[in-house]
Amino acid sequence: MPARYDHQPRFIALQKMELEMAFKEKLAWVTLGSMLIAYTIYFSLLATKFDPSEPAGPRTLHMLLLFGAVTIVQAIVVIIASAALAIRARREGQAKPDERDRAIARRGASAGYFVLMVGMILVGVVMPFGDPRWKITNAALLALVIAEATRYVLIILSYRRGWHG
Amino acid sequence: MAFREKLAWALLTTTAGGYAIYLYLLSQITSAIGWDGPVQAIVPALIGMIVLMTILAIIGASAAAISAPRDSYAAADERDRAVNRHASTRAYTFLSGGIGLTITLMLFNLSLFKVVNLLVSLLVIAEIVRYAGEAWHYRRGA
Numbered sequence: 283m284p285a286r287y288d289h290q291p292r293f294i295a296l297q298k299m300e301l302e303m304a305f306k307e308k309l310a311w312v313t314l315g316s317m318l319i320a321y322t323i324y325f326s327l328l329a330t331k332f333d334p335s336e337p338a339g340p341r342t343l344h345m346l347l348l349f350g351a352v353t354i355v356q357a358i359v360v361i362i363a364s365a366a367l368a369i370r371a372r373r374e375g376q377a378k379p380d381e382r383d384r385a386i387a388r389r390g391a392s393a394g395y396f397v398l399m400v401g402m403i404l405v406g407v408v409m410p411f412g413d414p415r416w417k418i419t420n421a422a423l424l425a426l427v428i429a430e431a432t433r434y435v436l437i438i439l440s441y442r443r444g445w446h447g
Numbered sequence: 448m449a450f451r452e453k454l455a456w457a458l459l460t461t462t463a464g465g466y467a468i469y470l471y472l473l474s475q476i477t478s479a480i481g482w483d484g485p486v487q488a489i490v491p492a493l494i495g496m497i498v499l500m501t502i503l504a505i506i507g508a509s510a511a512a513i514s515a516p517r518d519s520y521a522a523a524d525e526r527d528r529a530v531n532r533h534a535s536t537r538a539y540t541f542l543s544g545g546i547g548l549t550i551t552l553m554l555f556n557l558s559l560f561k562v563v564n565l566l567v568s569l570l571v572i573a574e575i576v577r578y579a580g581e582a583w584h585y586r587r588g589a
Contacts, residue, residue, distance in 0.1 A: 406566025
Protein backbone atom coordinates (compact mmCIF):
# COMPACT_ATOMS: atom_id res chain seq x y z
CA MET A 283 0.00 0.00 0.00
CA PRO A 284 1.38 3.50 -0.78
CA ALA A 285 2.71 5.50 2.16
CA ARG A 286 0.02 8.19 1.85
CA TYR A 287 -2.61 5.71 3.12
CA ASP A 288 -0.60 4.74 6.19
CA HIS A 289 -2.54 7.08 8.46
CA GLN A 290 -5.90 5.48 7.62
CA PRO A 291 -5.90 2.57 10.13
CA ARG A 292 -5.07 4.99 12.93
CA PHE A 293 -7.82 7.37 11.80
CA ILE A 294 -10.34 4.50 11.69
CA ALA A 295 -9.25 3.37 15.16
CA LEU A 296 -9.72 6.94 16.50
CA GLN A 297 -13.16 7.13 14.88
CA LYS A 298 -14.12 3.79 16.45
CA MET A 299 -12.84 4.99 19.84
CA GLU A 300 -14.90 8.17 19.53
CA LEU A 301 -18.05 6.15 18.70
CA GLU A 302 -17.48 3.93 21.73
CA MET A 303 -17.03 6.88 24.10
CA ALA A 304 -19.77 7.94 26.50
CA PHE A 305 -21.10 11.48 26.04
CA LYS A 306 -19.77 12.55 29.44
CA GLU A 307 -16.33 11.20 28.58
CA LYS A 308 -16.28 13.24 25.37
CA LEU A 309 -17.27 16.32 27.38
CA ALA A 310 -14.44 15.64 29.82
CA TRP A 311 -11.94 15.34 26.93
CA VAL A 312 -13.13 18.62 25.42
CA THR A 313 -13.00 20.49 28.73
CA LEU A 314 -9.61 19.06 29.71
CA GLY A 315 -8.09 19.75 26.28
CA SER A 316 -9.38 23.31 26.04
CA MET A 317 -8.38 24.04 29.63
CA LEU A 318 -4.84 22.74 29.18
CA ILE A 319 -4.36 24.71 25.95
CA ALA A 320 -5.88 27.91 27.38
CA TYR A 321 -3.87 27.95 30.59
CA THR A 322 -0.65 26.81 28.92
CA ILE A 323 -1.03 29.91 26.73
CA TYR A 324 -1.85 32.07 29.77
CA PHE A 325 1.09 30.93 31.91
CA SER A 326 3.51 30.97 28.93
CA LEU A 327 2.53 34.55 28.06
CA LEU A 328 2.77 35.51 31.72
CA ALA A 329 6.28 34.06 31.91
CA THR A 330 7.53 35.53 28.63
CA LYS A 331 5.68 38.82 28.05
CA PHE A 332 5.87 40.23 31.56
CA ASP A 333 9.08 41.05 33.34
CA PRO A 334 9.14 38.95 36.51
CA SER A 335 12.20 40.85 37.80
CA GLU A 336 10.08 43.95 38.39
CA PRO A 337 9.28 44.14 42.10
CA ALA A 338 5.59 44.78 41.44
CA GLY A 339 5.45 42.04 38.82
CA PRO A 340 3.10 42.30 35.86
CA ARG A 341 0.54 45.08 36.11
CA THR A 342 -2.77 43.89 37.50
CA LEU A 343 -4.71 45.31 34.55
CA HIS A 344 -2.57 43.44 31.99
CA MET A 345 -2.84 40.22 33.97
CA LEU A 346 -6.58 40.67 34.33
CA LEU A 347 -7.04 41.32 30.60
CA LEU A 348 -4.95 38.30 29.64
CA PHE A 349 -6.72 36.06 32.15
CA GLY A 350 -10.16 37.34 31.08
CA ALA A 351 -9.40 36.86 27.38
CA VAL A 352 -8.07 33.31 27.86
CA THR A 353 -10.98 32.32 30.11
CA ILE A 354 -13.63 33.76 27.77
CA VAL A 355 -12.13 32.06 24.69
CA GLN A 356 -11.92 28.76 26.59
CA ALA A 357 -15.54 29.07 27.76
CA ILE A 358 -16.73 29.79 24.19
CA VAL A 359 -14.78 26.81 22.81
CA VAL A 360 -16.22 24.50 25.50
CA ILE A 361 -19.79 25.76 24.90
CA ILE A 362 -19.55 25.31 21.11
CA ALA A 363 -17.87 21.89 21.37
CA SER A 364 -20.37 20.71 24.02
CA ALA A 365 -23.30 21.84 21.87
CA ALA A 366 -21.82 20.04 18.83
CA LEU A 367 -21.30 16.88 20.87
CA ALA A 368 -24.83 17.06 22.31
CA ILE A 369 -26.29 17.40 18.78
CA ARG A 370 -24.25 14.41 17.57
CA ALA A 371 -25.10 12.32 20.64
CA ARG A 372 -28.85 13.15 20.31
CA ARG A 373 -30.68 11.20 23.03
CA GLU A 374 -27.57 10.55 25.16
CA GLY A 375 -26.78 14.26 25.14
CA GLN A 376 -30.16 15.09 26.70
CA ALA A 377 -30.19 12.23 29.21
CA LYS A 378 -29.66 12.99 32.89
CA PRO A 379 -26.46 11.60 34.44
CA ASP A 380 -27.03 8.07 35.70
CA GLU A 381 -25.66 6.52 38.92
CA ARG A 382 -22.34 5.60 37.26
CA ASP A 383 -21.89 9.11 35.80
CA ARG A 384 -22.51 10.62 39.23
CA ALA A 385 -20.13 8.20 40.95
CA ILE A 386 -17.41 8.97 38.40
CA ALA A 387 -17.97 12.73 38.78
CA ARG A 388 -17.65 12.39 42.57
CA ARG A 389 -14.50 10.29 42.22
CA GLY A 390 -12.93 13.01 40.06
CA ALA A 391 -13.98 15.80 42.42
CA SER A 392 -12.70 13.87 45.41
CA ALA A 393 -9.22 13.54 43.86
CA GLY A 394 -9.31 17.19 42.75
CA TYR A 395 -10.15 18.24 46.30
CA PHE A 396 -6.99 16.73 47.78
CA VAL A 397 -4.82 18.22 45.01
CA LEU A 398 -6.41 21.63 45.64
CA MET A 399 -5.90 21.26 49.40
CA VAL A 400 -2.16 20.66 48.95
CA GLY A 401 -1.92 23.55 46.48
CA MET A 402 -3.78 25.89 48.81
CA ILE A 403 -1.60 24.99 51.80
CA LEU A 404 1.40 26.09 49.69
CA VAL A 405 -0.34 29.20 48.35
CA GLY A 406 -2.12 30.31 51.52
CA VAL A 407 0.24 29.26 54.28
CA VAL A 408 3.76 29.13 52.77
CA MET A 409 3.95 31.62 49.87
CA PRO A 410 2.61 34.78 51.61
CA PHE A 411 5.73 34.89 53.81
CA GLY A 412 8.19 35.35 50.96
CA ASP A 413 6.58 35.78 47.54
CA PRO A 414 5.04 38.85 45.86
CA ARG A 415 1.26 39.19 45.45
CA TRP A 416 1.17 38.53 41.70
CA LYS A 417 2.98 35.23 42.20
CA ILE A 418 0.53 34.19 44.92
CA THR A 419 -2.44 35.08 42.68
CA ASN A 420 -1.07 33.04 39.79
CA ALA A 421 -0.02 30.15 42.04
CA ALA A 422 -3.60 30.00 43.35
CA LEU A 423 -4.86 29.96 39.77
CA LEU A 424 -2.33 27.25 38.84
CA ALA A 425 -3.45 25.13 41.82
CA LEU A 426 -7.05 25.47 40.66
CA VAL A 427 -6.12 24.49 37.09
CA ILE A 428 -4.09 21.46 38.26
CA ALA A 429 -6.95 20.35 40.53
CA GLU A 430 -9.47 20.66 37.69
CA ALA A 431 -7.12 18.82 35.30
CA THR A 432 -6.76 16.02 37.86
CA ARG A 433 -10.55 15.85 38.15
CA TYR A 434 -11.03 15.53 34.39
CA VAL A 435 -8.16 13.05 33.97
CA LEU A 436 -9.73 10.83 36.63
CA ILE A 437 -13.16 11.14 34.99
CA ILE A 438 -11.67 10.10 31.62
CA LEU A 439 -9.69 7.22 33.16
CA SER A 440 -12.78 6.00 35.02
CA TYR A 441 -14.79 5.84 31.78
CA ARG A 442 -11.88 4.33 29.84
CA ARG A 443 -11.27 1.61 32.42
CA GLY A 444 -14.95 0.85 32.97
CA TRP A 445 -15.01 1.91 36.63
CA HIS A 446 -18.45 1.34 38.12
CA GLY A 447 -18.24 2.98 41.56
CA MET B 448 -22.80 4.47 65.47
CA ALA B 449 -20.11 3.16 63.07
CA PHE B 450 -16.44 3.91 63.79
CA ARG B 451 -16.06 6.11 60.72
CA GLU B 452 -19.14 8.11 61.66
CA LYS B 453 -17.72 8.66 65.16
CA LEU B 454 -14.41 9.66 63.55
CA ALA B 455 -16.21 12.16 61.27
CA TRP B 456 -18.00 13.70 64.27
CA ALA B 457 -14.77 13.81 66.28
CA LEU B 458 -12.83 15.49 63.46
CA LEU B 459 -15.72 17.88 62.76
CA THR B 460 -15.81 18.96 66.39
CA THR B 461 -12.03 19.30 66.77
CA THR B 462 -11.63 21.20 63.47
CA ALA B 463 -14.46 23.57 64.36
CA GLY B 464 -13.00 24.00 67.87
CA GLY B 465 -9.51 24.74 66.51
CA TYR B 466 -10.96 27.24 64.05
CA ALA B 467 -12.94 28.97 66.81
CA ILE B 468 -9.69 29.40 68.79
CA TYR B 469 -8.00 30.78 65.64
CA LEU B 470 -10.81 33.31 65.15
CA TYR B 471 -10.49 34.37 68.80
CA LEU B 472 -6.70 34.86 68.44
CA LEU B 473 -7.23 36.67 65.14
CA SER B 474 -9.72 39.05 66.76
CA GLN B 475 -7.08 39.86 69.41
CA ILE B 476 -4.45 40.49 66.71
CA THR B 477 -6.69 42.63 64.52
CA SER B 478 -7.85 44.72 67.48
CA ALA B 479 -4.18 45.58 68.03
CA ILE B 480 -2.90 46.06 64.47
CA GLY B 481 -6.02 46.27 62.29
CA TRP B 482 -6.81 44.28 59.11
CA ASP B 483 -3.92 45.55 57.01
CA GLY B 484 -0.99 44.68 59.26
CA PRO B 485 2.03 42.55 58.35
CA VAL B 486 1.18 38.98 57.45
CA GLN B 487 3.79 37.68 59.94
CA ALA B 488 1.51 38.83 62.76
CA ILE B 489 -0.82 35.84 62.26
CA VAL B 490 1.94 33.22 62.59
CA PRO B 491 1.29 32.59 66.33
CA ALA B 492 -2.45 32.18 65.71
CA LEU B 493 -1.79 29.90 62.74
CA ILE B 494 0.69 27.70 64.61
CA GLY B 495 -1.59 27.67 67.65
CA MET B 496 -4.52 26.49 65.54
CA ILE B 497 -2.50 23.77 63.77
CA VAL B 498 -1.03 22.41 67.04
CA LEU B 499 -4.39 22.53 68.83
CA MET B 500 -6.22 20.89 65.94
CA THR B 501 -3.61 18.13 65.73
CA ILE B 502 -3.78 17.39 69.47
CA LEU B 503 -7.59 17.49 69.53
CA ALA B 504 -7.81 15.32 66.38
CA ILE B 505 -5.50 12.70 67.95
CA ILE B 506 -7.59 12.70 71.14
CA GLY B 507 -10.86 12.54 69.15
CA ALA B 508 -9.65 9.76 66.85
CA SER B 509 -8.28 7.78 69.81
CA ALA B 510 -11.60 8.11 71.66
CA ALA B 511 -13.48 6.93 68.55
CA ALA B 512 -11.08 3.98 68.15
CA ILE B 513 -11.36 2.98 71.84
CA SER B 514 -15.16 3.01 71.65
CA ALA B 515 -15.13 0.72 68.56
CA PRO B 516 -11.84 -1.25 68.75
CA ARG B 517 -12.70 -3.90 66.15
CA ASP B 518 -14.03 -1.44 63.55
CA SER B 519 -11.03 0.85 63.86
CA TYR B 520 -8.66 -1.73 62.34
CA ALA B 521 -10.96 -2.53 59.40
CA ALA B 522 -10.16 -0.99 56.02
CA ALA B 523 -12.72 1.41 54.55
CA ASP B 524 -15.46 -0.54 52.73
CA GLU B 525 -17.39 0.45 49.59
CA ARG B 526 -19.93 2.50 51.55
CA ASP B 527 -17.21 4.37 53.46
CA ARG B 528 -15.49 5.25 50.20
CA ALA B 529 -18.77 6.40 48.62
CA VAL B 530 -19.55 8.57 51.68
CA ASN B 531 -16.05 10.04 51.49
CA ARG B 532 -16.45 10.85 47.78
CA HIS B 533 -19.86 12.49 48.39
CA ALA B 534 -18.46 14.67 51.16
CA SER B 535 -15.24 15.53 49.30
CA THR B 536 -17.25 16.61 46.24
CA ARG B 537 -19.17 19.15 48.36
CA ALA B 538 -15.94 20.37 49.96
CA TYR B 539 -14.29 20.66 46.52
CA THR B 540 -17.17 22.75 45.18
CA PHE B 541 -16.93 25.04 48.21
CA LEU B 542 -13.13 25.31 48.11
CA SER B 543 -12.80 25.90 44.36
CA GLY B 544 -15.59 28.51 44.44
CA GLY B 545 -13.95 30.24 47.39
CA ILE B 546 -10.54 30.24 45.72
CA GLY B 547 -12.04 31.65 42.52
CA LEU B 548 -13.52 34.47 44.59
CA THR B 549 -10.22 35.04 46.43
CA ILE B 550 -8.28 35.24 43.14
CA THR B 551 -10.77 37.83 41.88
CA LEU B 552 -10.44 39.85 45.09
CA MET B 553 -6.63 39.62 44.92
CA LEU B 554 -6.69 41.14 41.45
CA PHE B 555 -8.48 44.11 43.01
CA ASN B 556 -5.76 44.71 45.63
CA LEU B 557 -7.11 42.97 48.72
CA SER B 558 -4.41 43.23 51.42
CA LEU B 559 -2.12 40.20 51.88
CA PHE B 560 -3.17 39.94 55.54
CA LYS B 561 -6.80 39.52 54.48
CA VAL B 562 -5.85 37.14 51.65
CA VAL B 563 -3.99 34.80 54.01
CA ASN B 564 -6.84 34.81 56.52
CA LEU B 565 -9.35 34.20 53.75
CA LEU B 566 -7.34 31.27 52.36
CA VAL B 567 -6.77 29.72 55.81
CA SER B 568 -10.49 30.11 56.55
CA LEU B 569 -11.40 28.50 53.21
CA LEU B 570 -9.11 25.53 53.92
CA VAL B 571 -10.52 24.96 57.40
CA ILE B 572 -14.16 25.51 56.42
CA ALA B 573 -13.73 23.12 53.45
CA GLU B 574 -12.57 20.45 55.90
CA ILE B 575 -15.53 21.25 58.16
CA VAL B 576 -17.84 20.88 55.13
CA ARG B 577 -16.22 17.52 54.35
CA TYR B 578 -16.53 16.11 57.88
CA ALA B 579 -20.07 17.48 58.23
CA GLY B 580 -20.94 15.86 54.89
CA GLU B 581 -19.53 12.51 56.03
CA ALA B 582 -21.41 12.65 59.34
CA TRP B 583 -24.61 13.65 57.55
CA HIS B 584 -24.31 10.84 54.97
CA TYR B 585 -23.71 8.23 57.68
CA ARG B 586 -26.70 9.54 59.66
CA ARG B 587 -28.88 9.57 56.58
CA GLY B 588 -27.78 6.05 55.73
CA ALA B 589 -26.31 6.83 52.29
